[in-house]
Amino acid sequence: MKFKDFWKRSTSAKISRRPAAATTKTEKTPLLSGLKENIQKIKSDLGNSTDIIFREVRVGKTGENVMGILYTDGLVDKNVITDFIMESVILNSRITEVEQLLTSTHDVVHILKEYVLTIGDVKEIHCFEDLYHSLLSGETIILLDGHTEGIAVNTQGWKDRGVGEPSAESVIRGPREAFSETLRTNTSLIRRKIKDPNLWLETRQIGRVTKTDVAVMYIKGIVNEKVVEEVRLRLDRIDIDGILESGYIEELIQDDNYSPFPTIYNTERPDVIAAELLEGKVAILVDGTPFVLVVPALFVSFLHAAEDYYHRADVSSLIRILRYVGFLIALFSPSVYVAITTFHQEMLPTQLLVSLAAQREGIPFPAFIEAIMMEVAFEILREAGLRMPRTIGPAVSIVGTLVIGQAAVNAGIISAAMVIVVSTTAIASFVFPSYSLANTIRMLRFPFIILAATFGVFGIIVGIIALILHMCSLRTFGVPYMSPFAPLILKDQKDAIFRLPQWAMFSRPRLINQNNVRRANNGPSQKPKPRT
Known part of the structure; x- marks a missing residue:
């Protein structure tokens, strides 16, 4: 049986066994034009939580534009808010050219984004649902009186554990850095090892209540696109109130729920993830946990270590x-x-x-x-x-x-x-x-x-x-799961029970990768030769 026919049969059978998640469309509530009405609704919806900080600022020399700044205490970097938002708005809005723009046009939000704010990650928001998600994710919200749109500025700055040594996987020889609980830190650790523009990253929110960020990383041109599409399909079908750890994702997307054998690999080491990505696999990162998932995971993967x-x-x-x-x-x-x-x-x-x-x-x-x-x-x-x-x-x-x-x-x-x-x-x-x-x-x-x-x-x-x-x-x-033993693939035995030298492992696993199979162009010719 050809691999293409086998893949169509296995994936179609798998998809047919998984019912589609119930999708309920909810209409988004647009922002109100009055600043006081918006602030009152936000405080009411959030239960007057004491960690939601509100500050009112007037823009321009005459102060005709009233602006409200909201952020969640403990999730933001207050120095960034002070230096790049408060100071920028108060000082830059008083420059003559900017003041003329603010008084001559009604598109104040655009003027603030282009001429006033001196911070990089800025986006517009138009509804309360997007406002709550940004506010509770560590972003600072800027609302203007008389406007039905606002600005969300990335000011995330909570305390994290930082990059330390792996606790669940001991290291004898190799990098002694491990993933942390911060998603962006984990993605940066992988990009430090793979500096290729083909390393693509997709992020989605899963969990109706927690809205946990889940990232999918793969190397375009090496990965099998059918595997990536299957990962997207299974993640999009998850309908649950919360995701607190990558184990939730593992149980919800694995192939066989009643098998004692794990079919999804997890690790807290960036060098292991980089090696798996180079073989054509897909990494799934979940915000809030240092353990990253890898699919597909073969049986031999659980008996291999990075030190090998x-x-x-x-x-x-x-x-x-x-x-x-x-x-x-x-x-x-x-x-x-x-x-x-x-x-x-x-x-x-x-x-x-x-x-x-x-x-x-x-x-x-x-x-x-x-x-x-x-x-x-x-x-x-x-x-x-x-x-x-x-x-x-x-x-x-x-x-x-x-x-x-x-x-x-x-x-x-x-x-x-x-x-x-x-x-x-x-x-x-x-x-x-x-x-x-x-x-x-x-x-x-x-x-x-x-x-x-x-x-x-x-x-x-x-x-x-x-x-x-x-x-x-x-x-x-x-x-x-038992590849390369069943079916028996002789070319992949070079990295199964035995591990051949690096110059001999010039091809990637056959059933995992179908596009860019060769690791090196010259292959065995890289074998070291004794000096005569």
Whole structure:
């Protein structure tokens, strides 16, 4: 089947499953001509909120033009209002040429924009809905008595966390800067790394109450336009009262809501987003959160780290193999232990079998109950360590793992071998660069333990087959989730389990990118040659 036909079938089926959002057209209320009436309505609609500041100023030498300035305290930079609005209006309006223009024409708003205000981002507003959105977004509103239009000046200046180190993704080698909660700061961090005019940015407001700014970034000419159109379609169909974090967007636009595997990648590192954009993917930034979404997201993306491309190819390949091994250990080691000790003791060497039997002598519970008890206890300890204050969290983990585990073994409730298996599983679950994939392994571990306790190794094999079938059936914005393994694409194996040197990775992923496939024109000819 051709990729074009496959794409049409997958996207059309996806669109047909998603009902269109209910769109209700609301007529906008135009501004009134009187300044006092406008101010009275604004105060009434906003409940006389004390953080809405109003200042009345007279323009010109004679003061025949009355102007009102409104802003939200805490969302604006007061120095900008004082230096570029107040001072500009009071001083520049008294210049003879400007004063003549103000008295000779009725288009005072245009004169203020072109000759008086000395600030860059200025726009006209004509209705109360646009006025409230600008006012509550940190912009300063200028209203004129006798005019039904106003001016919105960008004076945003709230306090933000700034650019710091990533907290959820540790950095060994690479840039140590992370996204913040401010949308414009995040877009600037990406543009610092990709200085290309083809890096396009689209912004829309989502949420009837919060009106959260959501930005879509992609590189024109590299990205697949069908993916961009699908992203726009899914975002425009969101009809909800509020968006407080990118997780809201992730749940509302993902392909399969009932799959434990994440189909949308998220990160707080700008270098990761820049690399994903260069592969032809689309980034979704949400104001108020440092975590940026990336689509489409393949399964291999959750096992790759940014440091894989900063180290040598042989070191990166070895580390990736360790991650895949850790994936298998974290998912199957408890279930394999339960299956072998319960049904298939003949698979163990005699000495090991005797040792395990001696350890289990006096244990009142079967291996299945042991595994469930230890896994639940570890999940509780891990969650407690995350939610407790940072000064207490490590102490809780140490006490839980050492004291409680040793006490359980000494009391004869849990065998020492089970403690070793659960501890190894826990350590292996920390090797994943993506926390989303780690959560998936945490959930799938329990069904495999149940299958092992019920049917033994046969149950584990049936579970693996069902898991592979499910993963191969997943799609992420029209792209097969298990690509480049299923379907098998030999050219893309250069950056799947192994990572070839940079000079060998001269092409982008085939199913993600269809336009500009080649990264470099000379390709393998860039291979370093020894000096003779």
